[in-house]
Amino acid sequence: MEKGNKKIIRGWVFYDWANSVYNLVISSAIFPIFYDNVTTNYFKSKFFNVSLEDASTMELPENVNVTVDFFGFQLSNSALMSFVLSASFLVVSFLSPFLSGIADYLGNKKRFLQFFCYLGSLACISLYYFSPAHIELGLFSLFLASIGFWNSLVFYNAYLPEIAEPKDHDKISAKGFSMGYIGAMLLLIVCLIMVKAGDIGILDHNIPARWCFVLVGIWWIGFSQITYRALPNTKSTKEKEKGYVWKGFKELKKVFVEFKKTTRLKKYLRSFFFFNTGVQTVMLMATFFAKKEIDWPINEITGKPDDSGLIIAILLIQLLGAAGAFAMSRLSNKIGNMRTLIIAVSIWVLICAAGFIIHTPVEFYLLACGVGIVMGGVQAIARSTYSKFLPETEDHTSYFSFYDVTEKIGIVTGTLFFGVMEVLFDSMRYSIVSVAFFFVLGLIFLLLVPKEEKLLQ
Numbered sequence: 001m002e003k004g005n006k007k008i009i010r011g012w013v014f015y016d017w018a019n020s021v022y023n024l025v026i027s028s029a030i031f032p033i034f035y036d037n038v039t040t041n042y043f044k045s046k047f048f049n050v051s052l053e054d055a056s057t058m059e060l061p062e063n064v065n066v067t068v069d070f071f072g073f074q075l076s077n078s079a080l081m082s083f084v085l086s087a088s089f090l091v092v093s094f095l096s097p098f099l100s101g102i103a104d105y106l107g108n109k110k111r112f113l114q115f116f117c118y119l120g121s122l123a124c125i126s127l128y129y130f131s132p133a134h135i136e137l138g139l140f141s142l143f144l145a146s147i148g149f150w151n152s153l154v155f156y157n158a159y160l161p162e163i164a165e166p167k168d169h170d171k172i173s174a175k176g177f178s179m180g181y182i183g184a185m186l187l188l189i190v191c192l193i194m195v196k197a198g199d200i201g202i203l204d205h206n207i208p209a210r211w212c213f214v215l216v217g218i219w220w221i222g223f224s225q226i227t228y229r230a231l232p233n234t235k236s237t238k239e240k241e242k243g244y245v246w247k248g249f250k251e252l253k254k255v256f257v258e259f260k261k262t263t264r265l266k267k268y269l270r271s272f273f274f275f276n277t278g279v280q281t282v283m284l285m286a287t288f289f290a291k292k293e294i295d296w297p298i299n300e301i302t303g304k305p306d307d308s309g310l311i312i313a314i315l316l317i318q319l320l321g322a323a324g325a326f327a328m329s330r331l332s333n334k335i336g337n338m339r340t341l342i343i344a345v346s347i348w349v350l351i352c353a354a355g356f357i358i359h360t361p362v363e364f365y366l367l368a369c370g371v372g373i374v375m376g377g378v379q380a381i382a383r384s385t386y387s388k389f390l391p392e393t394e395d396h397t398s399y400f401s402f403y404d405v406t407e408k409i410g411i412v413t414g415t416l417f418f419g420v421m422e423v424l425f426d427s428m429r430y431s432i433v434s435v436a437f438f439f440v441l442g443l444i445f446l447l448l449v450p451k452e453e454k455l456l457q
Contacts, residue, residue, distance in 0.1 A: 004165060007230055008163050008232070012156075012163055012227065014223060017223055018224040020181065021219050025191060026124055030311070031127065031212075034206070036077060036292075037206075039132045070136065076422060082285060089146070089409075090409075092150045092404075093409045096150075097405055112154075113152050113228075114228060120144070120220065121216075124141075126141040127210070128211070129141075129210075157400045161390060170380070170381065173384040174380040174381075181321045185319060258391065264389055264452065272442070275341075275348070275438065275441075275442025276410055281415055287314065296310065313364055317368050320372025320373050324374060327377060328376075340377075347373075348439045352435050355367060417431070418435065
């Protein structure tokens with residue numbers, strides 16, 4: 001594959017533009033708010049024995065928390081969400097090494113990328129039919145959407161070392177994240193307009209949010225075609241044999257043996273596990289935290305807390321995230337990737353400390369600015385740093401599967417801790433403490449990563 005081909009690189013970057021709408025609209029903004037609203041109203045209708053319309057205007061007693069019935073278990077709606085996401089990431093962490101080994105052996109990363117893209121997109125569209133009365137089915141759609149999104153990224157990320165030289169990885173990775181933020185932000189603005197139209201009675205309040213999920217699926221499928229036209233089909237130099245499924249496992253075993261011999265790459269991945277656990281947990285659960293713990297003003301028309309302020313805060317994070325990715329890319333060119341990551345993770349620790357004590361929308365907006373500046377940058381630099389640390393190899397997908405599994409097991413751990421802390425302390429503020437713990441450990445291990453690679457015999 002030709003490295004440095006501008007057409008191929010542009011096509012690769014466009015997948016960030018295509019898929020990031022899932023991360024923003026489904027994971028961070030519209031769906032969490034929609035999910036909290038519909039499950040809360042459904043719970044109140046049962047609690048007060050009234051219609052859903054009447055329930056929306058009623059307030060629960062202070063000592064009563066919203067729960068949902070999930071296969072006979074009564075759970076907090078936000079804790080249930082964190083557990084479902086944990087389960088999806090657990091599946092991804094086991095599935096991606098198996099599939100990436102096969103993809104490297106067969107040389108068909110592009111086909112796997114397409115399959116998971118379409119799975120995730122169609123699952124997003126199916127969220128249109130989400131109902132709290134059948135919450136198991138609705139969360140199964142979310143479960144599949146999460147698997148589709150994150151598994152597609154395994155094969156997407158594995159293209160980076162094949163399409164560009166190491167010196168260009170930071171810039172291209174940052175460009176991808178920035179394109180993703182900008183594209184997702186545009187669709188979120190459309191969704192915000194639709195939701196506000198519902199607030200003033202032009203449309204039913206739930207219908208605009210449901211159409212947002214459909215738009216995410218269409219956007220994701222549609223713009224990904226630009227990527228598929230640009231990216232060439234990879235070719236494997238390995239001789240094809242029968243039983244290639246098991247060959248995938250053999251490829252992973254070989255890569256794992258090579259991986260254990262590295263020092264810098266192994267220590268970096270250990271650090272990445274902890275600090276990225278913090279980053280991803282914040283991205284996934286921040287909206288639930290803000291919805292429950294911040295004192296939002298009451299909408300005069302609906303008589304309920306104004307969700308638009310929360311969506312605007314998320315838009316602010318996206319806008320600063322795009323700028324932050326480029327700013328940290330430039331900073332890394334001046335002081336190096338590792339020093340840049342150390343600065344970024346240190347800022348994350350301070351953000352978690354501030355999150356524990358904030359209460360007002362203004363304080364949340366200020367915190368959102370801090371999150372936006374470091375969120376995109378730390379993800380872009382983390383991805384490109386791992387790519388730079390890879391040894392000379394043809395098995396890029398298998399190596400990136402270790403990166404991906406580390407990320408997913410970290411998310412399983414982070415979201416699980418987040419949910420458990422809420423259940424134990426009946427407050428999401430204590431969940432923030434668990435996130436800060438991951439950032440502190442990640443920072444400590446970052447400081448222990450050697451400057452040069454040392455291969456063990």
